[in-house]
Amino acid sequence: MKFLKKIALLCLGIFALTPIYAQKGAGFITLKGQLKGFSNQVEVEDMSEFQYLLPPSAERVFVPDANGNFTVKFKAQGPNYYRLGRNALYLTPGDDLEVFIDKGNPKTATFKGLGAEANVYMKDTPFPKGGSFIEAGKQVKSTPEETLTAVEAMASARAKELALVTKVSPEFKRLETARIKADLINSMYSAETYGLMMKKLKADGTPLSSEDYKKVIQPKVKELNKNFTDPSLMKLVVYRDVADEVIKEGGKPADIQAIKDWYSSSALVREMQKISNKQQLALFNPKVAAIKTPGYKSAVTKMLQRLMAFGKGDAAADFMAVDLEGKKVNLSSLKGKVLYVDLWATWCGPCMQEMPHYDKLKEKYKDNPNVAFVSLSIDDGEELWKKSVNSRKADGHQWLINRSKLDAYNIVGIPRTLLIDKDFKMADMNAPMPSEAAASKAIDELLK
Template sequence: MRILLTLVTLFLARVSFAQMSEIRGVMKNGTQKDISLFNVVDGKPEFMANTQLGEDGSFGFLFTPPNEGFYAVGYTKLEKGSLFPLYMKKGDKAELAIDKRWMQFVGKQTPENTILSSWTNLTQDLKVKSLYFIEPPLSTFKDFFPELTKVAAETDAFRKTIKTKNENFNRLMTSLTYFDLDYYALHFLRTPRKEHPKKEDYVPYYNSIVVGNKFKNDDVLSSLFGELLLNEYADYAEGRQTNIDERLKLFSTDKQKGIYTLFKMVPQIQSYPQYEGLVKSFGQYFTSPDLKKRVDELGAKLYITTAGGKAVDFTFSDQNGKMVSLSDFKGKVVLMDVWATWCAPCKKEIPYLKKLEEELHGKDVVFISISTDEQKDKDKWLKMVDDMKLTGVQLYAGGFANKVTDFYKIETIPRFIVIDREGKLVSPNSARPSDPKLKALLEAELAKTK
């Protein structure tokens, strides 16, 4: 199998090839044309590089790890279950095979990835049942709970096998066994299923999740799902308690508190004054270099995307293949809807959006809906536009990663954005059509003198 290795690191003249690490693999039975490499930073994947798959599905990355620890390869931005972890340090080599949602290490591995391979094999079915709920296997608690109980019972014995000469790995890997099981158990409860358990259906494992000083150090942030686990643990431990100050007491370090605060608060921060309030209230937790960088970038972006700033122009194709730009509608008020066919909350807003269009028919307002469906779902989008007789300007952005989602830092949808006649932002994150406030906002904007 010929593999074209993608060089991730730059300035190769300064880098010893002996220090470079190599990941080779093959993707079987998939429709993807590319694959990406990620580092794990602060408990979430951080993009490093992307490469096209060979005709036989082969791929390769040659890079110098910025740090020893967990990395991941994968192919979908939204579905973190499609990311597959490896442990890499300088000079390591790893080979793997990916078959849709399953991954297998192939051939001789480092001592670290030999252990990680065993853990992957032990937990892979549990991971799939927990993280995938939109498409088959559509697991319910009736098959997930027995699998969770089975894996949990085998994990103590597995932990005794973590005996490499690398003490750093031994510690992180042991911690990972707890974090993974907790995350799969908690995430399962949050996802829509055909059947949902009652509290009395929960298996005993759930009684072991909430403990004092749960995250006594920041090892949780070395795991692929670390950031998400902090959030889901706080929700599970505190229930309906929404006071963020009370939830922060669950965490042991400022870094954990900072990451949790950003995860919970950033989606609500839509203006520069709100950003200033965030820093004033929680700035003490944003002192690490990575967190400080994230906060500074958020502030810079909000400074130009707060109401009154210029909306980003874009050009996407409509359902007939015609290219359409935001600038085509200068002189009109614009309501922009960022959505996807797989997004239940997005589809829930469609009837309200249609009604709003009817009520404002003949007014100087344009309704633009931008689909973020991936290429594999483009036909599904076209069918929904036709079947549901969607009106307004229907555009296809080619995937979730696009100029609009990047500029407005959109991580959750639907997202509704109001733009004035001059192409300036009225609201970068407005109320939804189901909320009367949106109609009032549009009418107020339309009432302004041209």
């Protein structure tokens, strides 16, 4: 089911300014204050529609001090949505905020200064991947009708909260009003998914079926989807989660095309990021050129240019990491060997599942001096990294690095492995995982 897939996804540039802000142009946003429950590397994440379309950047990455105190200042082209920990933020050039954010409890956040009122309201933003007002199943009631009533009541309460927010722009009000509607749509779709997962029963004791939910929900959601096709709302995560359903109820052809372009652009970027061969990447040029929406085309073009700027056959980008003893080590110190670099972090479940396979692969080549295995963690701090390495009694090259130092390698997701030949040239930017038989084959080919 489509929306079940969206929930499963839990595990894994701004180009058009609104009229009210167009005259302000670009400017700086300043955040300072204290964080609780964060690791030593923090990012103010872009949550706009360009979040994954543009190449990654370290411009909003910072390291708080031992007490969680921090200051970060970055440039923005206009108002935009961001995320710090689990707190959704709405920030505008010129905003200067003093904040306290507890990663484990977003509702305890405090905001003072220019831009505060919008972000106080944003503390209660529902989580789209948790089904919005359905709250990961918490609001699923005994019947579809009762569930529908519950989420509609929550949407109404949220609208009343928004009406009380005063020191914000009309654009913020417009976007957040649309968010409430999109959250309600998302909640209705998610009610069926979570309801079936929770095995709710009818009065006669038989399980509620998908049809029972659809009969109640579909007429409501169909009505909500009408006249809601608006590409400017793609900057809202929850709207992006439901827009492919919304456009089925019609809208202006140009608006429908712009929304479809976002989905096709996102799919293209995901495809491109799996490839390291420049000749194969060049084949994406016609597909990128076919994107009709200028902002999306520009963003995907930049991503393709970044991917093609460095890849198979290029000299490996050197970097400095630290080993278990705290000594600085360079990748180039292993030049002359075939290098298999495994990127991981303790918080990455799939990475940890690969560890036994990594150890087995490393063991296979333990007597071959022409191969070196580098276990490269991008954990935010040393404590969890060292604890994991020590608990597994892992040996060899166990290194830790700040992800921002790996810009050339375009590290978007992990687990990921890099393969470098004896001439210190990239052989594969996305090498086979340790669990794949192809990993040994790729290493053996470079040893010939």
